Amino acid sequence: MRKLDRYVGWTVFAAIALVLVVIVGLDAIAAFIDEADNISETYSFVQVSLYILLTLPGRFYEYIPFAGLIGCMLGLGQLASSSELVVMRAAGVSIGRLVWMAMKPALLIAVLGFLLGEFVAPKTDQWAETQRALAQNPGESFAGRHGLWNREGDTFLHFNALEAEGVVHGITLLQFDAKLRMVSSLRARRATFEGDYWVMEEVVQTRFSSWQTTRETYETMRWDTGITPELLTLEVMEPDQLRLADLYRYSRYLQLQGLDSEDYQLALWRKVLQPAAIGGLVLVAISFIFGPLREGTMGFRIFSGVIVGIVFRTSQDLLGPASLVFGFPPIYAALVPILVCLLFGMLLLARAR
Structure with missing residues (x-):
């Protein structure tokens, strides 16, 4: 039975991994084409x-649920097409045993994805945004596209880029004064946090x-403010790019x-769940x-998986703003979308027995 567990588990794991690589690869190519429009002398x-x-x-991390859905369909579909599931x-x-065999590699990928989204992706995303902002705005003290606005x-x-x-x-x-008239402006090339204050470099201050x-x-120039690097990190990153601890604290x-x-609460619960x-x-x-889909073709299984994934993601995207409204x-x-999937899956399995 252990050999059968390993065989089914490896088949499903390999299919999920392959689908994940293909989806992320296509998404990365599309993102590269879109980002290539910004290539300049400084942003090479x-x-x-x-x-x-x-x-x-x-x-x-973002595409792991989608890849788990389609990959599991392909992996088990391959076993079904070769009548191996019938033999088993x-x-x-x-069926319960087969479900657990297929579920174990998916849960393993879920754990790996959680670790990736908690400890790796937030750091690399911040580094990516910082490097892009610095490359697109070299030597400038003001730019409105990728920077961060704040108020005190x-x-x-406004800050162009933030390093970890x-x-x-x-x-x-x-x-500004009480009548919203500008009384002064200050621009600095960079600032370094020294524990409870900032030290700004190459400062130009204008008073009106x-x-x-x-x-x-x-x-x-010394700059005393309650703004800390941790606060700026939380504000410059999208909620779904933050760690669980940061989401909860903020x-x-x-x-x-x-x-x-x-x-931030919605992003927190999505990560937890x-x-x-x-x-x-x-x-x-x-x-x-x-x-x-027991007798369906591979193409139809992929199509079905894509439709289910789109419906699941769309329901999440609709319910999120609805909770705010x-x-x-x-x-x-x-x-709610997770419970619907669980109930729907259990109903179909009950009918298949």
Whole structure:
């Protein structure tokens, strides 16, 4: 029985891995073509390639549920097409046993994906965004496309790029008075965090008054602010690119401040429940192979898997904003599609017995 477990498990694992590589490869090629439009003297072909390479862990993490669905269909479908599943059933192997054989490699990939999304992808995504911003805006202190806006009191802040070591590049501070008139602007090439304050370098400060404008330059300047590198990291990254601990901490911070935190709560629950989502999709794939797609062709199985995956992803994308509009807890938006998959898969398996 162990040899049979290994055989079925390896077949499913290899199919999921192959599908994952193909999907991520196509997505990376499409992203490279799109990013190639931004190639310039400073943002070269090599830097575009590096950017795409650094975003690969995040792409792998994003497509694992989809690959689990289609890969399981292909792996078990191959066994069904060669009548190996029929032989196993004739030898006394129950459907429940076969389901567990196919589920184990999918859960293994789910665990690997969780580790990838928690410990690798957030760092590589941040590094990728930093390198792209620096390459596209060399020596500039202001750019609006890839940078980060923030506000502290009457001062509006913009940063071009943020490094993980507590270094920001291209700082712009715009200070306004109570009547929303600009009273000063400050631009610096970069700033380094020194524990409880920042040290800005190559600073140009301009002050405005009703009768004159003065401009001063400094090699370095101390900047006292409550903004920390950790806070900037949380704000510059998309919610689904953050670690679980960061999502939980920042959503709690927003709640305590009376601010909207549903986006971060939704991303938190999606990450927590991703292994369950993979399990639900794989169960649907298994139920299709033992049910309506037992005699189907490989092309039709792939088509069916794509349709199920699109419906699952679309339902997630619709329920997420719906939770923000109608005010129901974000955990429901992440959990409902998974429960539907689990119930649907179990119903089909029950009919196949």
